[in-house]
Amino acid sequence: MKRLLSLILGLLTVCGLLAYASQSLEKSSGSTGSKVLNLYNWGDYIDPNLLTKFQKETGYHVNVETFDSNEAMYTKINQGGTHYDLAVPSEYMVSKMKRAHLLQPLDKSRLTGWGNFDQQFLNQSFDRGNRYSMPYFWGTLGIVYNDKMVKASEVQHWDDLWSPKFRDKVMLIDSARDIMGMSLVTLHKSMNTTNPQTLLAAEKRLNKLAPNVKAVVADEIKMYMIQDEAPLAVDWSGEAAEMLANNSHLHYVVPSEGSNLWFDNLVIPKTAQHYNAIYAFLNFMSEPKNAAQNAEYIGYATPNKKAKALLPKSIRDDREFYPDQKTIDHLQVYRDLSPNIVELYNDRYLEFKMHH
Amino acid sequence: MRAVTKRKTWLYFIPYGLWLALFVIAPVALIIYQSFFDLGHHFTLGNYSTYFQSATYLKMTLNSVWYAFLITLFTGLISYPTAYFLHQLKHRQFWLLLVILPTWINILLKAYAFIGIFSQAGLANQFLTFIGIGPQQILFTNASFIFVATYIQIPFMILPIYNAIDDLNPAFVNASRDLGASNWQTFRRVIFPLTLPGVKAGVQAVFIPSLSLFMLTRLIGGNKVITLGTAIEEHFLTTMNWGMGSTIGVILIVAMIIVMTLTGDQKPKGGAPR
Numbered sequence: 001m002k003r004l005l006s007l008i009l010g011l012l013t014v015c016g017l018l019a020y021a022s023q024s025l026e027k028s029s030g031s032t033g034s035k036v037l038n039l040y041n042w043g044d045y046i047d048p049n050l051l052t053k054f055q056k057e058t059g060y061h062v063n064v065e066t067f068d069s070n071e072a073m074y075t076k077i078n079q080g081g082t083h084y085d086l087a088v089p090s091e092y093m094v095s096k097m098k099r100a101h102l103l104q105p106l107d108k109s110r111l112t113g114w115g116n117f118d119q120q121f122l123n124q125s126f127d128r129g130n131r132y133s134m135p136y137f138w139g140t141l142g143i144v145y146n147d148k149m150v151k152a153s154e155v156q157h158w159d160d161l162w163s164p165k166f167r168d169k170v171m172l173i174d175s176a177r178d179i180m181g182m183s184l185v186t187l188h189k190s191m192n193t194t195n196p197q198t199l200l201a202a203e204k205r206l207n208k209l210a211p212n213v214k215a216v217v218a219d220e221i222k223m224y225m226i227q228d229e230a231p232l233a234v235d236w237s238g239e240a241a242e243m244l245a246n247n248s249h250l251h252y253v254v255p256s257e258g259s260n261l262w263f264d265n266l267v268i269p270k271t272a273q274h275y276n277a278i279y280a281f282l283n284f285m286s287e288p289k290n291a292a293q294n295a296e297y298i299g300y301a302t303p304n305k306k307a308k309a310l311l312p313k314s315i316r317d318d319r320e321f322y323p324d325q326k327t328i329d330h331l332q333v334y335r336d337l338s339p340n341i342v343e344l345y346n347d348r349y350l351e352f353k354m355h356h
Numbered sequence: 357m358r359a360v361t362k363r364k365t366w367l368y369f370i371p372y373g374l375w376l377a378l379f380v381i382a383p384v385a386l387i388i389y390q391s392f393f394d395l396g397h398h399f400t401l402g403n404y405s406t407y408f409q410s411a412t413y414l415k416m417t418l419n420s421v422w423y424a425f426l427i428t429l430f431t432g433l434i435s436y437p438t439a440y441f442l443h444q445l446k447h448r449q450f451w452l453l454l455v456i457l458p459t460w461i462n463i464l465l466k467a468y469a470f471i472g473i474f475s476q477a478g479l480a481n482q483f484l485t486f487i488g489i490g491p492q493q494i495l496f497t498n499a500s501f502i503f504v505a506t507y508i509q510i511p512f513m514i515l516p517i518y519n520a521i522d523d524l525n526p527a528f529v530n531a532s533r534d535l536g537a538s539n540w541q542t543f544r545r546v547i548f549p550l551t552l553p554g555v556k557a558g559v560q561a562v563f564i565p566s567l568s569l570f571m572l573t574r575l576i577g578g579n580k581v582i583t584l585g586t587a588i589e590e591h592f593l594t595t596m597n598w599g600m601g602s603t604i605g606v607i608l609i610v611a612m613i614i615v616m617t618l619t620g621d622q623k624p625k626g627g628a629p630r
């Protein structure tokens with residue numbers, strides 16, 4: 001009994017010490033002080049050197065917290081109790097947060113770098129006039145292929161994936177909207193269709209792809225492609241950039257007939273407190289030099305025109321990540337659909353996954 | 357004196373009661389409550405009618421039950437002999453510890469380890485190439501999914517069976533032998549019936565979690581195995597249709613109750629010898 005008691009006491013002491021230590025650590029990182037900025041970002045989605053540089057230039061310390069899905073971020077901000085000054089939602093989530101009154105409008109008079117952005121990436125349907133959002137990165141949905149197993153000429157279009165020679169060779173990203181969208185493009189329909197019949201047709205079309213589908217997976221797709229597990233994958237350009245950096249046999253194609261154009265955007269959630277720091281940061285990040293440095297580090301496409309001009313020619317002219325104008329013209333931005341339609345997309349997609 | 361003891365036992369019940377109310381009853385009640393609301397937060401029975409009218413969900417349910425059954429079956433087939441064998445060993449506590457050890461490691465890590473082993477260039481395929489069969493597609497097959505799930509569940513089956521065997525009075529076995537029963541007869545008539553409660557406890561511990569596995573279905577099964585867990589995850593995270601997700605949750609709870617009743621301790625009937 002005595003031993004048990006001393007064991008329990010010992011455990012309690014250790015727990016107490018740990019709690020104290022973690023609290024004092026939190027204090028020193030200072031999420032509540034006045035010279036800070038609380039950034040809520042995707043994991044590894046900003047060059048850490050830029051954060052140091054920002055602190056040196058402006059004196060604001062940036063606390064970064066990360067999330068791994070738009071929905072998780074939405075839930076956390078919606079529930080309150082957080083003090084995020086800036087968040088980085090994707091475009092459809094911007095509309096959703098806007099409708100839920102979770103965002104504050106940008107004060108354009110305090111923004112100095114607005115002119116650096118490429119006009120064609122501004123004023124999109126998810127946030128007309130960019131009242132709430134500043135584009136951070138943009139990208140596409142496309143096909144990653146391994147040139148050891150597949151020739152470039154064989155996979156230039158979505159339809160090519162349906163070819164019988166790719167039996168059990170294609171990996172799909174586990175995302176209802178993207179995979180249904182791809183199927184819709186091959187049917188020459190809008191990726192934002194709300195017609196149940198069209199969606200049913202898209203599911204039927206996907207069912208025909210089923211024999212070629214090796215797996216429907218999420219982040220792991222990167223690891224599999226890098227390890228030559230599969231010759232083909234449908235994934236986002238950002239993920240593709242990471243794969244290409246780790247395996248020189250991999251390439252990325254955006255089918256010219258159409259695909260998704262997505263944006264990640266900086267927004268000010270309702271929970272923001274440090275407005276001087278926020279605008280200092282937004283201006284800092286839209287400076288061409290900094291935006292270019294960030295784009296080079298992350299490997300995504302920057303919407304900042306002047307930053308793009310500063311990038312090395314090999315990146316700037318990379319058709320994989322900065323597709324030509326003709327392809328860009330065919331890209332479609334996802335509109336925020338009503339929950340019932342989103343449900344419809346997911347149900348059809350689930351049925352496709354059950355089809356095997 | 358009696359009154360004091362009574363009050364004291366009542367006090368002991370407080371933490372347990374609180375725990376039960378906060379972490380068991382309240383969540384289940386919330387799930388049941390949520391299952392009656394549609395996307396627009398209107399009261400509805402629609403989620404249930406959708407479930408029972410949708411071939412997709414019914415097929416998914418059958419799939420889940422079938423895979424859970426297979427996993428439980430294989431786990432049982434491996435665990436019973438293992439537990440029996442472990443019990444005969446000299447340093448059983450040590451061997452038992454080795455069986456429990458894998459449960460200390462996070463399930464995701466184990467899944468990723470299996471990805472490494474089963475992939476095209478993985479150990480399993482290197483071995484197949486070495487013995488001349490050549491690399492096979494192992495990942496993303498039903499077999500690999502069942503294999504990994506079984507591996508993960510085995511400790512939860514071995515432990516209750518081991519305890520049941522441990523509780524078995526050796527006098528029964530000796531008596532059976534003395535009365536001329538063969539090894540097989542002793543096992544079938546004496547050992548197995550007396551350790552059956554352990555098997556039942558093991559089935560409960562394995563079957564129910566297996567019904568709603570979802571990380572493994574994606575990581576190892578490549579979403580070629582779709583279980584109810586997949587649907588729940590999708591409803592809560594992507595479509596944010598908590599009503600439908602909760603409805604499937606309720607179905608799982610009902611399935612759980614059925615399994616518990618089927619494998620629970622039946623009261624001895626009539627004059628059955630005990």
